[in-house]
Amino acid sequence: MTNQTPIIEMRGINKSFGAIRALQAVDFHLMPGEILGLVGDNSAGKSTLMKVLSGAYQRDTGDIRVAGEDVHFKSPHESRDRGIEMIYQDFALCGNIDVASNMFLGRWPRKGIFIDRKKMEDDADRVLKRLKVDVNSVRQRVESLSGGRQQSVAIARAISFDPKVIILDEPTANLSVMATNRLLETMAELKAQGVAQIIISHRLQDIFEVGDRVTVLKRGRIVGERYIKDTTEDEVLGLIVQGDRLEATAEA
Amino acid sequence: MATTTLDDPRPGAVRSHSPLRAIFGSWEFGLIVFMVALYLIGVWANPRFFGSADALLSILRDASRFGVIAVGMTFVIVNKDLDLSVGSTVALTSSVFSLMFAPQFNDMGPWVSMLIALGVGLGIGLTNGILVTYLRVPAFIATLTMLFMGRGLVLGLTKGRNIAYTEKAEQHLLFTIGDTNALGFSNQILVMVVIALIGGVILAKTRWGYETYATGGNATAANYAGINTHFVRIRGFLFSSFCAFLAGMMVVGQSKGVTSQDGFGAELIVIASVIVGGASILGGRGRVIGSVLGAILVVLIDKVLREGIPTTRIVKIGGEDIVVQAMAQMPPGAVPAFLGMILIAAVLIEPWVVRRRLIARIVARLRGLPPPLVNADGVAIATTGTHGSSLAASEVHATGLRKLLTYREVAAVSFMILLWLAGFILRPDFWAGLDNTFNLLLAFTEIGLMAVGMAYVIGNGDIDLSVGAILALSGATAAFMMKKMGADPATAAVTAFALGTFAGMINGFLATKARLPAFVATLGMFYMARGFAAWFVAGRQLSQFPESYNLIGRKVIETLRFYGIEPTPGTFWFNLFNAISAQTLVLFVLAIVFGVILWRTPFGYMVKATGGNRRAADYAGINTDRVRFLSLTFSGMCASLAGLVNIAFFRSFTPQAGVLRELDVIASVIIGGGSIFGGYGSVVGALAGAAVITLVRALLSLQVITSDGRSFVMPQNWVNVWIGSILILAVLSDIWLRQEKLLLRLRMRLRGKQTESAS
Numbered sequence A: 001m002t003n004q005t006p007i008i009e010m011r012g013i014n015k016s017f018g019a020i021r022a023l024q025a026v027d028f029h030l031m032p033g034e035i036l037g038l039v040g041d042n043s044a045g046k047s048t049l050m051k052v053l054s055g056a057y058q059r060d061t062g063d064i065r066v067a068g069e070d071v072h073f074k075s076p077h078e079s080r081d082r083g084i085e086m087i088y089q090d091f092a093l094c095g096n097i098d099v100a101s102n103m104f105l106g107r108w109p110r111k112g113i114f115i116d117r118k119k120m121e122d123d124a125d126r127v128l129k130r131l132k133v134d135v136n137s138v139r140q141r142v143e144s145l146s147g148g149r150q151q152s153v154a155i156a157r158a159i160s161f162d163p164k165v166i167i168l169d170e171p172t173a174n175l176s177v178m179a180t181n182r183l184l185e186t187m188a189e190l191k192a193q194g195v196a197q198i199i200i201s202h203r204l205q206d207i208f209e210v211g212d213r214v215t216v217l218k219r220g221r222i223v224g225e226r227y228i229k230d231t232t233e234d235e236v237l238g239l240i241v242q243g244d245r246l247e248a249t250a251e252a
Numbered sequence B: 001m002a003t004t005t006l007d008d009p010r011p012g013a014v015r016s017h018s019p020l021r022a023i024f025g026s027w028e029f030g031l032i033v034f035m036v037a038l039y040l041i042g043v044w045a046n047p048r049f050f051g052s053a054d055a056l057l058s059i060l061r062d063a064s065r066f067g068v069i070a071v072g073m074t075f076v077i078v079n080k081d082l083d084l085s086v087g088s089t090v091a092l093t094s095s096v097f098s099l100m101f102a103p104q105f106n107d108m109g110p111w112v113s114m115l116i117a118l119g120v121g122l123g124i125g126l127t128n129g130i131l132v133t134y135l136r137v138p139a140f141i142a143t144l145t146m147l148f149m150g151r152g153l154v155l156g157l158t159k160g161r162n163i164a165y166t167e168k169a170e171q172h173l174l175f176t177i178g179d180t181n182a183l184g185f186s187n188q189i190l191v192m193v194v195i196a197l198i199g200g201v202i203l204a205k206t207r208w209g210y211e212t213y214a215t216g217g218n219a220t221a222a223n224y225a226g227i228n229t230h231f232v233r234i235r236g237f238l239f240s241s242f243c244a245f246l247a248g249m250m251v252v253g254q255s256k257g258v259t260s261q262d263g264f265g266a267e268l269i270v271i272a273s274v275i276v277g278g279a280s281i282l283g284g285r286g287r288v289i290g291s292v293l294g295a296i297l298v299v300l301i302d303k304v305l306r307e308g309i310p311t312t313r314i315v316k317i318g319g320e321d322i323v324v325q326a327m328a329q330m331p332p333g334a335v336p337a338f339l340g341m342i343l344i345a346a347v348l349i350e351p352w353v354v355r356r357r358l359i360a361r362i363v364a365r366l367r368g369l370p371p372p373l374v375n376a377d378g379v380a381i382a383t384t385g386t387h388g389s390s391l392a393a394s395e396v397h398a399t400g401l402r403k404l405l406t407y408r409e410v411a412a413v414s415f416m417i418l419l420w421l422a423g424f425i426l427r428p429d430f431w432a433g434l435d436n437t438f439n440l441l442l443a444f445t446e447i448g449l450m451a452v453g454m455a456y457v458i459g460n461g462d463i464d465l466s467v468g469a470i471l472a473l474s475g476a477t478a479a480f481m482m483k484k485m486g487a488d489p490a491t492a493a494v495t496a497f498a499l500g501t502f503a504g505m506i507n508g509f510l511a512t513k514a515r516l517p518a519f520v521a522t523l524g525m526f527y528m529a530r531g532f533a534a535w536f537v538a539g540r541q542l543s544q545f546p547e548s549y550n551l552i553g554r555k556v557i558e559t560l561r562f563y564g565i566e567p568t569p570g571t572f573w574f575n576l577f578n579a580i581s582a583q584t585l586v587l588f589v590l591a592i593v594f595g596v597i598l599w600r601t602p603f604g605y606m607v608k609a610t611g612g613n614r615r616a617a618d619y620a621g622i623n624t625d626r627v628r629f630l631s632l633t634f635s636g637m638c639a640s641l642a643g644l645v646n647i648a649f650f651r652s653f654t655p656q657a658g659v660l661r662e663l664d665v666i667a668s669v670i671i672g673g674g675s676i677f678g679g680y681g682s683v684v685g686a687l688a689g690a691a692v693i694t695l696v697r698a699l700l701s702l703q704v705i706t707s708d709g710r711s712f713v714m715p716q717n718w719v720n721v722w723i724g725s726i727l728i729l730a731v732l733s734d735i736w737l738r739q740e741k742l743l744l745r746l747r748m749r750l751r752g753k754q755t756e757s758a759s
């Protein structure tokens, strides 16, 4: 990589929940247009790190820079304003509402006091087409879509904010193989459009398919970082499982 | 870990290490200290009453029935359920027992009668359990309906009359359960102690108890761990009904007879007791000993309030003034109003005092230490997430008639037409006539007005159980202002409307800022508003308002006549204004304005987003608390409007106004396409649902003339049972037909097609 400024840079992040030290001196960065896989065992601190980044949690110590500028997000709304979109597993969409209204949730276009359905549907259609997501109709209720398409709609919604960074927390956890492939295609499409992405996933094969780089967390510490093109799934798996030991021997 | 001041009433919770601290720091110890202090206040205020040992024993005796029910309710609440049917189960089991036992009826033996009553009790528990587990009906809806149906059954079975059998009862051992024993205290206290011991040991020490805590704490995790949570919850409901049955036997044992009012409001006292006793309305937390102490405390509070003010009255006997001690007579309605407040206060203790560690924080502040760690989030019940079914995709491309069938309102409209036709076939001479149509419209208006507000509340995923009570509150206020304070109609109407709106705002405040589940907040309001209404009018009927007020409930033509601008008879305008009444006009305007708002404006979309997935809506920047607050307030407004119309139409206020209306209104919205889990519903649907309910009620009271010329009317005592069944059916078909597409799946299965996987 060239010596561009990272779009996101986190330094010495510490975060504790009572006695649990969820993050310890974590250094982390993301380059523009890059897809980064964030992996690690359960409760390694992956979600916590991302929530600290998006402002859903407040860090105890450490610095966060977005495009070289120090930031202190107090809520996810503030990080959204700086072009960072996190897609949460469980609260991205309202199943009872149609696709178009979901994409403009809370900021529906208006005509007088009424919702401007036509404009909303056209805009939604355009974003979905751009992402090559195929839903039958933007009037369809989201709960009637398959899980993969729901994820795509969630991403499309994120896109409509024109973000520079999208964070996906275990997006493929409940998806079928076909749905996963469709999602990976969407991610590649986004990358082509210059959006940097962080994907948290247990499925290394997904990360190896679309990712540029992978970062391994273990018990709240970064234990390794590899470029996809220079590594193998086995090596990353080794880091996830034995991270501490490898680091310890390296330090000795 | 910092030591907690208030112990977590749950086995396995982190406690202070020293056993002394464990006892003195426990919630139950606090309850006892509070009770002793309260009793001493009672002794100080009214030594005559509280100074005697009899008083203590009578308090314990009165508390023991509630204590027994509280033992069962603890299991239900720890399971994260709620059982509102216990009060009516007490009445139903004791009535059934009495009907079997009483010599003037079936004259059976005491044990057989008891077994039959037990069977009825367990039947209710089983029904509750199956409804809330396998059939997925929310517990408060299932058991509230059961409450009203149980009361309806009691009325239907006993025809509202008291049954007594003092002589026969004296020959049987069974009735000693309610008597005072040789040691001078009531056996009921013994029953409570025994049941509390058994229940306490089961909950704290056995596998069943551990399964209960696991189910209430995290049902999904418990399920994964191999616990059959459905079974655990059904067991809880069975236990609760069993305890209510026992309490019914205690009632019968004490009074050797039964009145249809037995057990009235018991659910409220018992739930308040369990929560005061340290259980959480959000499940997973609670101890039997705490619940029983809670029951004693609530009864004690009630007694201190009733007896705390010693009153003397001067009676003239034979020309001589004699001072007698009299009981301070509580005004009618004061007790339910007060109990509603206790319930809400009790429910607020858990999230705001226990979880936020209020006392520990105050202590730390006083000592100048840093405040203890507070984990403040996760107090509110998360809304049920939406879940997918891929079949609905067919809806988008449907055309013509099929397209029509995809609207959720269709069922209500079809029912409406069918029911009307049924009435027409049964009584062609009467049904379509002007009189009946006019009456139908009037009955429809009351339900319809409230259904408009309820559509918003249910759309949000909340519920308003207080609409009928707010109707009564508003009607009583207006009546009271005009009759007792001589206010002019406009002032009275505005005051009443403001008060009803205020009640709605309290609901909204409790459900958002105080983060209570809406059903608990509005249940508290249900009792408070009805209590205050009865209080204002002192339990009597008020009538003879100024005629200008009554115009709200008359035909439009009468208003015009009143102001002397009546069109000439025979003209189109005359006929039009003669056919519609003022209230129908009000409903019409309200329905159009708020129908459009819900259907096509940002606020309506916010309501649906909030009901569909509150967290997603929050994250999208929608102020869901504001949306819910406004909706609950609006529902209060609609209900108070209905109250104003009600007394104008009847030209009087009776305390019975609006009774059971909450069931009608909730049923209307659900039949009209709303979902009890939120996210769906429209004003058009709600009104069609209201029409269905109106027609059902009219049909149930229709005098049917059979072919041989005899006439037949359904006994009116049974109407509640029918309306309750309809509500349950509506909720069930919403869950299973609309959401789970049971029919469609069945058809697919029959055709041998595999349904697309939902994930």
Ligand SMILES: Nc1ncnc2c1ncn2[C@@H]1O[C@H](COP(=O)(O)OP(=O)(O)O)[C@@H](O)[C@H]1O
Binding pocket: A017, A020, A022, A040, A041, A042, A043, A044, A045, A046, A047, A048, A049
């Ligand atoms: N809100 C919270 N309160 C207390 N502990 C938390 C909270 N969020 C996360 N944790 C703890 O932080 C650790 C890291 O969790 P998380 O970031 O969710 O892990 P991952 O996403 O890698 O599985 C876990 O031990 C978890 O229990």
Ligand SMILES: [Mg+2]
Binding pocket: A046, A047, A048
């Ligand atoms: Mg995680």
